[in-house]
Amino acid sequence: MRCYYGCPDSQLQAVIDARTSALSDARKLGMHIVYFPMEEKWMAFDLDPHRERSGFHDHPRQALEEATR
Secondary structure: OOEEOOEEOHHHHHHHHHHHHHHHHHHHOOEEEEEEOOOOEEEEEEOOOOOEOOOOEOOHHHHHHHHHO
8 A cells, every 4th residue: 555646546545435434424323433543443432422332443444333233
């Protein structure tokens, strides 16, 4: 995966699109997914009461899948 002159190659663009898709799907379901830099992991939360919906995951899609189970 590389970025040439600010333009990602097809592999990197697929990773960016998957992450963006997971974040927008979570918003539609009334959740948000937060990245924790210290742990380098993602976690899902409810929007209104701000309670945890998932544990730590490597990708936002995994956090969303656990939160919707």
